[in-house]
Amino acid sequence: MMGFLASFEALRHDKRAAIAAIAATVAMGIVLAVFPFIVGSALGNSWLRIVDFAMLYIMLALGLNIVVGFAGLLDMGYIAFYAVGAYLYALLASPHFGLHLPVWLIIPAGAVLAGIFGALLGAPTLRLRGDYLAIVTLGFGEIVRIFLNNLNAPVNITNGPQGISGIDPIHLGGITLAKPISVLGFTIPSLHAYYYLFLVLALGIVFVTIRLENSRIGRAWVAIREDEIAAKSCGINTRNIKLLAFTMGASFGGVAGGLFAGFQGFVSPESFNLMESVMVLCMVVLGGMGNIPGVILGGILLTVLPEVFRHGAGPVQMALFGKILLDPEALRMLLFGLALVVVMLYRPAGLWPSTTRRREFKGESTDVLKEGE
Amino acid sequence: MDIFIQQIINGLVLGSIYALVALGYTMVYGIMGLINFAHGEVVMIGAMVALMVIKLLVNSGLPVFIIILIALAAAVAVCMAVGYSIERIAYRPLRRAPKLAPLITAIGVSIILQNLAMLVWGRNYHAFPPILPTSEHDIFGATITSLQVAIVLIAALMMTGLIILIHRTRLGRAMRATSENPPIAQLMGVNINQIISFTFVIGSALAAVAGLMVSANYSIAHYYMGFMLGLKAFTAAVLGGIGNIAGAVLGGILLGLIESLGAGYIGDLTGGFLGSHYQDIFAFFVLIGVLIFRPSGLIGEKVSERA
Amino acid sequence: MSSVLLDARAIAKHFGGVKALHDVSLSINQGEIYGLIGPNGAGKTTFFNVLTGLYHPDGGELIFAGEKLPASAPHKVAKRGIARTFQNIRLFANMSAMENVMVGCHVRTHAGVFGAVVHDRRTTAEEVAIRRRAEELLHYVNIADRADDLARHLSYGDQRRLEIARALATDPKLLALDEPAAGMNGTETEALRELIEGIRKDGITVLLIEHDVKLVMGLCDRVAVLDYGEKICEDVPAVVQKDPKVIEAYLGGSLA
Incomplete structure (x- = not known):
């Protein structure tokens, strides 16, 4: 990649x-x-599933990167857009309402709906300063989750905490990805098929993001991140451009959410808690904010690392002590937390910062402008 | 009518606790401009430590008052140490780093503390031993327990103490100077590192007290309890005007009242469409509303954009 | 033959009880270099901020090229043809010099998300034009060799020049410079002087706030003096220099 x-x-x-x-x-x-x-x-297949999930997280991280990395708007409720995409798919293609609409309709609809949610959230909040925006978006994310959790009465829309199950698997042109597919006598197992679909879409999102980054719009985003007042004075309509960042980022989240619902076959509010938002944010920041390859790296690492810890935590203890002393789940999150702290302490600009940031190390710097001012 | 008063009382109790925690957020933000994301976990640690000590001593024959005092002392000591370490390890090295870096370490610390707590105390809820007097008092047809009275009084006492500390002592003056302008304060001979450490330690002590109060009030403690509580307290701080001590107190109490009245009446207000399980939503709606209509908080200073 | 480009009518702005600008009226003619001077805190930068839409005026109106300027809408002001620099340089620190100028072209270009992603012919052509224009401007202000360096790595004088190039990229009718010579040495100031004169020759009107009195007096066609938020004098430099009120405002200082 x-x-x-x-x-x-x-x-x-x-x-x-x-x-x-x-x-x-x-x-x-x-x-x-x-x-x-x-x-x-x-x-084995469990790892292949993780790889498939890594693809989804890469899409999410790239979407959030537009908001946080390019435009510099700290969004801590990003997972809400993932939830919007996922629930839309779940409602439109499951026995819950008895609807079974085709994928090619639902996924774009999810992107659009998530984009609308992004605009709805953005419109009133975008004039807030950094930290405040973070908290408002965090609150928004929680509100969405609480509604998903509780909209099962008096009218059952989301089926509450139980979530929605039996969601139709993704099928393209009459071929379902849930079963092995034979092509020219060659059998592609389901997880592999999902992999290829997610890969294609992830590459598509990468392509779109790169194109945006090197465009008039992308430059305007970065200008706002660097100095909003100067950006305004250059004639950038900062409110609209920020709104655009929110909408674009959200729509990527909506796409990933729809794919998640089809892949998983089950959605529940628990999949969209704050920790998930934090996780995606960490992918962006840890990988290298604003730098597309860095963000992809962050997405892969933060999907795979916790799984490595999960698979490693039990067996390693067994090998060392002959029994499980510490709860592997807690241990894996503990290690994850430690990794976050250590990486940030030693690489505050992320593991793979953008070239512009890297140029700082080439010396000859007469820093008149201070960072963050 | 008595339901209304009951909700007011519940709101005041809840609000006092929010206020204590909010003070921790607001002090740190005032001095460093940083949201100490891990503060909620410090409250949780305080609650857990206090609860463990109480469980340990519950059959020791010591008077209840002494047991609580020992538990509180232990919780305060542990939390102070935790708060101090958080700042030293996760924030201090990043003071000049890009702004998001300390936020990520804060999240990291939060995850670490939560999972350490899970390792030490397990996943289960811990019940608060029934050692506290359960006498109830009647006010205007509503009941208030001695515990609730104690919570409100102690919280008020601690807040008064803090305000005196900040406005009447040398140390407080140094804190205020640092929050105004760190480099200048440094030039004037203020040891900024010391002041920042001190701010974390004080905030953590308040958090420890709040932790004990929450677990006593709800008779329960849990490794995950810090997260929501922290979020609410932060909301309270923002509501009052972050960085402003009196604002945190006001915001905490207001949020407590809004939540408890809101939860009590939301069913009636929406014709039964939304029930009391939407309680948690109020905090966020309040937060979003405040930030949109009055971003500086209720009594925060107006910060105009400087060109 | 001079027509009025900017007509400021009784501009007022106060912060709390402090009157930063008190009914300031001034008019700038097409094609001139107009100086705005005054002691520290006289309200010069406040005037700039009102003019460019960063502050909302508490009174008065601005007529630019015959039309009323919108208040509190910096991006619309830029679109109408007023560009500015800042007293304490505000560049996009982590963008290259080239990119900084390219951002300046934003207001005269149109590509949206669709164009950016699809690269249709119009967008491609526009992008080429933006790049060419930015290169030109970097040449114009004489920092073409630093095109790929981050703005924050440029020297102080080069940063000032880059800020001017970025402002010029918005294709302004009026260029407002806020203390462009601050912190420059003699040689740099001389080069700046030539640059400003060149800009005027290209038909752009210049509004200049400056502390360097020698520069102002030598460069400007007309000068206005602000003191405590009020305009106390407006005339050609030779007259302003001898005005007793001006001399008093500067406490008999460096004007002589």
Whole structure:
């Protein structure tokens, strides 16, 4: 994935590098294509599921990156948009209401609805300063979750804390991804099929994000992040441009949410608690805010690491002490928390900061402007 | 009518606790401009430690008052140490870092504390031993327990103490100077690091007391209790005007009242459509409303954008 | 033959009880360099902030190129053709010099999300034009060699120049410079002077707040003096210099 990105960047800048880039892209494509088979056979299906989830989290992280990384708006309730997408899918394609609309209709509808929610949240709150915006968005996220939890009475809309189950799996053109698919005598198991679908969509989102970043709109976002007053004075309608960031980010979340519902077959409010928002935010910040490859790295790491801890925490204790001394679930989150703190202490700009931030280390700096002013 | 008064009383009790916790947020924010995301967990640690000590001593034959005092002392000591360490480890090295970095470490610390608590005390709810006197008093047809009276009184006492500390002592003056302008305060001979540490320690002590109060009031403690409580208390701080001590007190009490009245009447107000399980929603609606219509809080200073 | 470009009528602004601007009226002609001077705290920057829509005036109105300027809408003011720099340089610190200027082009360009993602012909052409214009402007202010450096890594004088280039990128009719020579040495100030004169030659009217009296007097066609939020004098430099009220405002200071 990284290689693909690098090659993509190169493609834009230098024609001589183009051939090398194409070669790298092809190589990367092959690796990405066979990747699920490697993971599936080496580590088993549970890990392949994790890889599929990593794809969803990458989409989420890229969406939030537009808001936090580019525009500098600290959104701590981002998971609400994921929830909107997921619940929309669940309501429109499950026995709950007896509706079974097609995927190609629901996913875009989820993107649009989440985008509308983003605009609704953004419109009244965008003039708030950083920390306040964080708390308001956090409150918004919780409000959405509380409503999902309680809208089962007097009219049962969300089925409350039990959530909605039996959601239709994703099917494309009459082929369901829930069962193995035969193509030219070749069988693609369900998890693999989901992998390819998610991969394509994640790449699509990567593509859109890169295009946006290097555009008039993207520059306006970063300008607002860097100095809002100066941005206004340059003629940027900061309110509209911020609203656009919120809407775009939210719609990515809506897409990921719809995919999640179809993949999982079950949604409940618990999947959309504040910890999830925090997790996605950590992916963005830890990976390297504003830098697309960094954010992708963050998404992968923070999906995979807790799972590694989960799978490791029990067996390692057994090996060391002959019994389980500490609750593996608590231990894995503990390690996760530690990892967050340690990474931030040693790499405050994230693991893979953007090139502009990296240029700082090239020396010759006569910093007249202070950061964050 | 008596239901109304009952809700007011409940609101005041709840509000006093929110206020104590809100003070911790507001002091840290006032001095460092940082939301100490882990503060709610400090409250939880306070509640857990106090509860463990009480459980340990409950059959020791000591008078109840002494048991509570020992528990409180232990909780305060542990929380002070935790608060001090949080600042030293997770915030101090990042004072010059990009703004989001300390927020992430704060979240990290929060996760660490929560899961440490889960490891130490398990996933279960811990019941508060029934050692407290349960005498009830009658006010205008509503009941208030001795415990509730004690909570409100102690909270008031501590807040008064804090306000005196901040406005009448040398240390308080140094704190105020630091919050106005750290570099200048430093030039004037204020040891900023010391002041910041001190702020965390004081805030954590208040949190410990609040922790004991919550667990006594609801007769329960749990490793996850700090999160929602912290969020509400932060809301209270914002409601009053973050960075403002009196504002935190006012915001805490108001939020307590809003929540308890709201939960009591939401069913009637919405024709039964929304029930009392929406209680938690009020805090957030209040928060969003305040921030939109009066971002500086009820008695916060108006901060105008400087060009 | 001079027509009025900006007509400020009785602009008032107070903060609490302090009158930062008290019925300040002034008019700037097309094509001139107009100086705004006064002691510290006289209200010069406040006037700039009202003019560019950062502050809402408490009274009066601004007529720009024959039309009333919107209040409190900086982006609309920029669109109408007023660009500014800031006293304490406000660049996009973590963007390159090039990108800073490209942001300045925002207000005269149109590409939206669709264009950005799809790269239709119009957007591509526009992007090329933005890039070319930004390069031109960096050349114009003489910092083309620093195009790829982060704004925060430029020297102080270069940052001032970059800010001017960014302002010019908005294609202004009126360029408002807030103490552009502050902190510059003699050589840099001389270069700045040439730059401002060049800008005027290109047909852009310049409004200049400046402490460097020599620069102001040598450069400006007309000068207004503010003191305690009131305009106490407005005339050609030679006259202003001898005005007793002005001399008193500066406590017989450096004006001579």
